[in-house]
Amino acid sequence: MPKLRMTLYQKQKYGGLWFILPWMIGFLFLFLLPLISSLRYSFSKLDIDDTGFSITYIAWNNYKNTLLEHESYVRTLTESMLNMFINVPLIVIFSLFAAVLLNQRFKGRTIARAIFFLPVILASGVLASIEGGDYMQAVMRGASQQTSGEFTLFKNLDLAKMLVESGVNRSIVSYLVSAVNRIYQIITSSGVQILIFLAGLQSISGSLYEAAKIEGATPYESFWKITFPMISPLILTNVIYSIVDNLTTSQTSRQIHETAFRAFDFGLSSAMAWIYFVMISLVLWIVTLLMNRKVFYYD
Secondary structure (H helix, E strand, C coil), X not given: CCCCCCCHHXXXXXHHHHHHHHHHHHHHHHHHHHHHHHHHHHXXXXXXXXXXXXXXXXXXXXXXXXXXXXXXXXXXXXHHHHHHHHHHHHHHHHHHHHHHHHCCCCCCHHHHHHHHHHHHHHCCHHHHCCCCHHHHHHHHHHHHHHHHHHHCXXXXXXXXXXXXXXXXXXXXXXXXXXXXXXXXXHHHCCHHHHHHHHHHHHCCCHHHHHHHHHCCCCHHHHHHHHHHHHCHHHHHHHHHHHHHHHHHCCHHHHHHHHHHHCCCCHHHHHXXXXXXXXXXXXXXXXXXHHHCCCCCCCC
């Protein structure tokens, strides 16, 4: 009986399935049931008593309360989305720039790479949850606000006025000033993206750069003709990761958590979470649809 041989495409397809199999198993056994329960709670009212809790079906009332009656959810959701649209491009651009620099050969390169990744370790949930987790998070938020306050000196030095007088569009000036004020947040949120970009840069064959150099290409041309297309799939990956990372640590996420575990309104909290989930899914779908057309996949 002849042995069935798979094509390269089939091998890659089944290899991808094996790669995501642990996640699928974890989702089915750990997350599927809570997800269904959360959806059920979003259409119900939970009353807690000494014997446990009772569930009363109230249809779409929680969603109406969230969108039409709640005093701050819509405003917080809008602010979270706006902050995401400002932060994600800055994080991706900074992480790509840092990865290109760290990919160069220079003394102390390993230490420099560790320094760029250090904020990720310090801001991780593991350290933030040790003993006084709330205290550590408060300290880090205070440091972020203090650092941002220091960088607002640029405003006092008429940076915005200088850019406007130079003919720069006011919306661009506002974005640049906002970027300066977010430097601390951008750096602390770029560690994982830098590692991903760095791995992608190291996987590019040096023969491509050698051939380009022989043909007379400048480093600038090599970057835009070789480096950028080769890491474009990783740009899409980092954009998606940065969107999820920003939105899962936003003020809206904290509001959902406080509504559930401080106000003990689990029905309203579940409705907030599902609205937030739909918004995140919609943003990810649009971003992936737009960017995937420009991504270069090397076969």
